[in-house]
Every structure is written in structure tokens, then in C-alpha cells.
Amino acid sequence: MNIVVIDYGMGNLRSVHNKFRKLGVECGISADPAEIEAADALILPGVGHYGRAMDRLRSLDLLSLLNRRVLEERVPVMGVCLGMQLLMEHSEEGDAEGLGWIKGNTVRFRLDDQPRLKIPHIGWNSIEQVRPHPICEGLAPDELFYFVHSFHVSLTDPADALHRTRYGYDFVSAVQRDNIFGFQYHPEKSQDAGIQVFRNFIHLVKKTAYVPTESNTLPSVTE
Amino acid sequence: MLTKRIIPCLDIKDGRTVKGTHFVNLRDAGDPVELGAIYARQGADELVFLDITATVEGRKTLIELVRKVAHTVNIPFTVGGGISTKADVSALLNAGADKISINSSAVRNPGLVDELAREFGSQCIVVAIDTRFVDGEHIVHTHGGRTPTEFRTIPWAKEVENRGAGEILLTSMDTDGTKAGFATELTARISGAANIPVIASGGAGTMDHFVDVFTTGKADAGLAASIFHFKEIEIPALKQYLVGRGVPMRTTA
Numbered sequence: 001m002n003i004v005v006i007d008y009g010m011g012n013l014r015s016v017h018n019k020f021r022k023l024g025v026e027c028g029i030s031a032d033p034a035e036i037e038a039a040d041a042l043i044l045p046g047v048g049h050y051g052r053a054m055d056r057l058r059s060l061d062l063l064s065l066l067n068r069r070v071l072e073e074r075v076p077v078m079g080v081c082l083g084m085q086l087l088m089e090h091s092e093e094g095d096a097e098g099l100g101w102i103k104g105n106t107v108r109f110r111l112d113d114q115p116r117l118k119i120p121h122i123g124w125n126s127i128e129q130v131r132p133h134p135i136c137e138g139l140a141p142d143e144l145f146y147f148v149h150s151f152h153v154s155l156t157d158p159a160d161a162l163h164r165t166r167y168g169y170d171f172v173s174a175v176q177r178d179n180i181f182g183f184q185y186h187p188e189k190s191q192d193a194g195i196q197v198f199r200n201f202i203h204l205v206k207k208t209a210y211v212p213t214e215s216n217t218l219p220s221v222t223e
Numbered sequence: 224m225l226t227k228r229i230i231p232c233l234d235i236k237d238g239r240t241v242k243g244t245h246f247v248n249l250r251d252a253g254d255p256v257e258l259g260a261i262y263a264r265q266g267a268d269e270l271v272f273l274d275i276t277a278t279v280e281g282r283k284t285l286i287e288l289v290r291k292v293a294h295t296v297n298i299p300f301t302v303g304g305g306i307s308t309k310a311d312v313s314a315l316l317n318a319g320a321d322k323i324s325i326n327s328s329a330v331r332n333p334g335l336v337d338e339l340a341r342e343f344g345s346q347c348i349v350v351a352i353d354t355r356f357v358d359g360e361h362i363v364h365t366h367g368g369r370t371p372t373e374f375r376t377i378p379w380a381k382e383v384e385n386r387g388a389g390e391i392l393l394t395s396m397d398t399d400g401t402k403a404g405f406a407t408e409l410t411a412r413i414s415g416a417a418n419i420p421v422i423a424s425g426g427a428g429t430m431d432h433f434v435d436v437f438t439t440g441k442a443d444a445g446l447a448a449s450i451f452h453f454k455e456i457e458i459p460a461l462k463q464y465l466v467g468r469g470v471p472m473r474t475t476a
Binding site (some may be wrong): 010014015018019029047048049116118119120121122124125126138144146147148150166167186188190191194195199 | 224225226227228263267292295297298299316317318319320321341343344345346347389390409410417418419441443444473
């Protein structure tokens, strides 16, 4: 199995890469179309500015390749932090268009009436699992993950939500639709719980890589 | 619920921890990577590495160290000390640092905060403020608290927020090293004035000092060095104590 962390120059790619390597899978950091073409799974990590991230993906000429691999060939893809926000159609940050793989927008935290809550939302916060999914196998129902962000996603279809987190109000902290996964928190910085998420992802990728499926959804880990 | 953070700080010179530590089970007590990994296992929520190296060769060692920390430690970490250019920040983030902290360079050139926030995002820009109470006013200091500046502390905290800092690391030079408690009142005022998280530093001596800084002081995180290095307070016990006093803590590690 070969996982490619997409190198579009947005922040700390190394940590995500390190964690997958430690879990014993082949993992590279690349923006090379040939490597993205050959990947069994893709990771969109990243921190920083939304508009700039989309500009970089565009200037690397990766958009149509990524669209085909993810939407048509249904390669498993995981967006982390900014990478999750990019899955949406649009962001308030830089009024920028996103990848649009999941319907919804990225919006700034609205905490105007709650002056004691700070932006960015930084630190370890708990998740609530909205629905069961194999990617969450082995996580505590109120597992803590490390967050650092000022924007969050707002979904058109609430059924795409996987985790919710409370900061002033409830926001969606993980999404999943078909082969597309997104995590607002940083699994790569969240100790054992984060490693568990990556391990589950690898398991799902193995299933899809070796047993091609006709269905739109990934097979369950436990089946 | 968002938990409050406990952050051990490691002083680094030429790639080694400066102050001795009482971790007898360490193979190499001067190895910041090993020490950082131990703190992470004990439940530290983040780490701060403060580099006090002055030489160019030493800076290269720092980059190598950051790379090793990123490979070994699976909690977020901040690197500070001597950072004054976009290139410095870029090198540290690429090596695997999650955040960087700037101090004197922001005082010398406040526009640097805007520049770094624009380039790398606010979430990874921490502005460290060293403050001392002088003639009835809280004044920003540089050079380890020796040199007063023209900035008053609370307006400066607001200013760095407006310029795009994602977090403030507030060190009271009045309480630092005293073990008599954090500067709780000032921390509360900064935390009330700025709409970004505040990490309180300087003065931790007992577990109750942490209770005070999180409750009365309204700090989002508490940072300390020697009490952790010399095992005067151990992180798991501290977190249990804080939970018992109603402070939300991550105790799962």
C-alpha cells in the first residue's frame, strides 16, 4: 500500500508523514502527478490560509487529477485541519472556492456574544461521535484531540458529520462521505487516539486497495 | 469541553537542555528529545523549547533537534528564541515545529507579527511577552527581563493580537524563579483584554499556584520549567489535583 501526503507547501507535512511511516506503510510527500496517480490513498494536511492553499493546488495543476482520483476512482482521501476545510465548496477565509467534494462551507467561529472564548480554538477538546464508523474503531465516546483553528465547516447535509465538538457552540469536527474523510483536529498530534484514527484509515485503505468494491461506501473494518 | 493545558518548558543550548534535571531513568538527561518524550508520556499537553544558543552553528543544531523532536514526540510543540525572520520561521516549521514564538524581534519590529501571521497563519505564531512592574506600571521587557521597552504590557498584548498573533506567552519577571505563584492578577487582565489564548509563565511553585492561574488568572495554559525538571511536581499528580479542584484537564495520557 502506498499513501501520498500531498505536498502543496502548506505547513507541517512531516508529522503526518512520520506517523504513517511508523505504522509501517509506504508513505511519501509529493506533488508529482505520477505519484498521486499511483497512490492507494491521499492525505491533504496543512495549516494556514485557505485561499492561498487553493491557489497552490491550482498552480501545481493538481485539481483535475485530484477530482478524478477522488470522485471517479474513489481513492480514500483524508483531509486534516485546513485539509478538511478544503473539502468544502467555499470558505469565508479569503472568500475562496474549495474542492467541493463535500457540500458546505468553511466559516469563522462566531463567538461575539461569548467574549470569554478565544479565537483560535487551541488545545485538547473532546469529540462526540455522531454516528458509528470503522474509522472511529477503538476511540472513547468522548475522546480528546488536539485542535488549533479559527474556522470550522458548516455542512449542507448534516448526515456527512462524523464528530461534533463544543466550543461556544457545537461544530462539526470530523466528516465522512463515501471515500472522503476530514478531521478538524490533528490526529498526528493527538497521541494514542490520533494513531488509532490513522491505523483505522490504513485498515480501510487496505480493504479498498485489495478488494475493489462496487459500492459507494467503504467496507466496514469489522465485517 | 476544551481543557486547560500544562506545558513544560525546556531551555536548549547547542542542542542540549541547559539546566540539569532529576530524571534518573534518563539515559541522557541532557537530551531534549528524550526528556520531551517523557513529558509527553506523562500527560504534558504541549512542549516549549526555548533556544538560548547564540552562534550560527548552534542554530543549525536546533533545526536538527526540531526534526528529531517531531519524529519522536506526538504532542504539539513550540520553538522560541532568536527568531527574527520569515526564513527562520519557515526552517523551523518545515523541520516539524507546530508553532514558533517571537519576543524581542516583535518588540524591535512589531510589523514582523503581521508578516509572519500572513505568511504562516496566526495559529502558529506565539508572541512571548516578558513583563515587569516598574513605577506602578506593567512594562514589556527584553533580554530576559533586564531591558525595559517603551511598551506597556496590556496595550502591547492587544496590539500583538490585532497584528495577528495566535497566542500570548506571558512571563512575569517579577514572579519568575520565585516559586511564589504566577502573576495571577496581571494574567487575568491580559486574558480579559485579549481575545486569543494566554499561556501564563513564571512563579509556579505549588499545585495550588496552577489552580489560581487557571481560575482567578483565567489562563488557558500554564507553563513551568524547573518544578517539572526537578520533579518537585509531577504532571500526572498535578492534573489529578486540578481535576479535583474543578479545572478541566486531559488525564487520559
